């Protein structure tokens with residue numbers, strides 16, 4: 001089981017193409033399935049210990065993986081049962097089923113086991129399991145068992161399919177019941193019911209403890225709301241080479257200061273204050289705690305820390321050519337003073353982190369015209385205001401916005417997506433939900449400013465800032481405030 005940091009992320013079609021490329025070299029689908037099932041069996045064996053295992057197998061190759069895993073688990077001495085939704089519909093899955101020597105129970109009647117393995121549907125699922133229309137994006141997890149529908153013997157989308165009537169047992173209901181009854185619930189490739197590429201739930205699955213991704217991570221493992229059904233995610237190698245412009249965020253390489261360092265070599269950050277001084281203070285504090293050598297706050301502000309160099313806002317102060325990054329937007333306001341300060345900041349030729357109100361005062365064309373490196377850090381509301389609303393997935397939207405503006409776009413949220421104009425993307429694995437408190441975005445802007453001023457290239461700076469921010473939140477536990485988060489950047493940095 002491989003940890004996910006830094007791993008490439010592939011869409012369902014890209015994964016199929018990667019598999020096809022291997023198949024074109026003479027490796028059979030059955031061999032790939034055998035590798036997947038064997039890797040699953042060894043992972044499940046390690047996790048399950050001596051507990052009994054129930055594997056639910058669907059009609060496609062995800063189900064095929066389940067049959068192979070069952071056979072190998074039995075060979076390893078595990079207590080394992082298999083329950084099937086229907087007959088296999090692919091040759092490879094049929095062969096895998098034929099290789100399972102034990103009985104096959106009907107899903108409708110299967111009794112729970114302490115360890116539940118969901119091999120019902122994987123990347124092939126394109127329709128809701130219950131035949132209803134897809135859920136709206138970003139619907140939070142519903143209560144287990146909330147979506148009912150598919151009859152065991154009828155497969156949605158098939159000519160004979162009809163919605164379940166009273167008395168019939170639905171696939172989704174069985175999946176919820178058996179998963180909830182298990183002490184360990186493991187999804188194969190992805191929880192059945194989720195769409196692979198968009199992060200949407202086609203049908204609400206139960207929440208799993210662990211998902212074993214086969215061959216590569218997929219967007220479903222990182223985008224919300226899908227990611228929160230996956231639990232912990234581990235990758236299994238199935239011998240299929242994969243590359244992608246999209247990667248999971250990984251811990252940055254940040255060198256500590258050397259003996260020849262001084263405050264300016266570590267990076268000078270300018271933070272421009274506005275109507276809400278606290279927000280700029282937080283960004284400045286965060287830049288300091290993330291490791292900047294010198295942070296100056298331009299505008300009205302008071303109070304600690306004493307290490308923060310405060311100065312009145314002026315074109316002269318802005319012209320300091322030691323400034324390696326300018327952060328503008330947190331608490332800036334949208335009044336005439338804000339506009340004047342923003343104009344001056346854009347004219348000052350320093351690399352820019354544009355956040356909060358600065359994003360409300362700008363349009364994509366004006367950002368595109370800038371000749372300095374630019375990092376945008378919109379939350380969903382700011383993103384919609386700047387780029388318009390869209391039904392596209394979050395990766396596509398962030399990429400399009402980066403291409404349109406020529407800037408690095410950090411599209412924030414519980415699933416932060418970082419996109420570069422050349423198409424490279426970094427996906428942050430689920431950060432603490434306690435980040436949903438005022439001021440944490442200001443802290444992120446400051447942390448990214450510190451990374452940019454330290455000389456990292458803009459994509460690396462954005463990625464390092466998001467990583468430090470997420471790690472600081474993890475270390476802060478529950479109910480922290482943005483001030484605590486800024487302070488915790490220090491221990492996040494120390495952990496590297």
Ligand SMILES: NC(=O)C1=CN([C@@H]2O[C@H](COP(=O)(O)OP(=O)(O)OC[C@H]3O[C@@H](n4cnc5c(N)ncnc54)[C@H](O)[C@@H]3O)[C@@H](O)[C@H]2O)[C@@H](O)CC1
Pocket residue numbers: 016019029032033036058059060061062063064065089090120121122123124125126127128129130155156157188189190214238
């Ligand atoms: N292609 C390959 O070479 C490999 C694929 N692997 C596995 O194969 C999976 C993908 O296999 P498949 O493409 O067969 O897809 P799935 O196993 O996800 O199942 C899709 C099957 O269900 C049907 N279906 C789609 N939507 C449905 C719905 N709403 N209700 C009922 N049936 C529905 C489809 O017609 C198809 O028969 C991966 O997730 C992975 O687990 C692995 O075995 C590794 C090798």
Ligand SMILES: Nc1ncnc2c1ncn2[C@@H]1O[C@H](COP(=O)(O)OP(=O)(O)O)[C@@H](O)[C@H]1O
Pocket residue numbers: 356379412413414415416430431432433434435436437438439440441442443444469
């Ligand atoms: N539920 C959540 N889980 C993880 N991270 C979150 C969640 N909600 C918000 N965040 C993160 O917290 C920060 C909030 O930023 P923002 O909305 O700009 O807040 P503010 O303007 O109050 O500073 C972003 O970095 C975002 O990615």
Ligand SMILES: [K+]
Pocket residue numbers: 062118119120121122187188189190191192
């Ligand atoms: K599955």
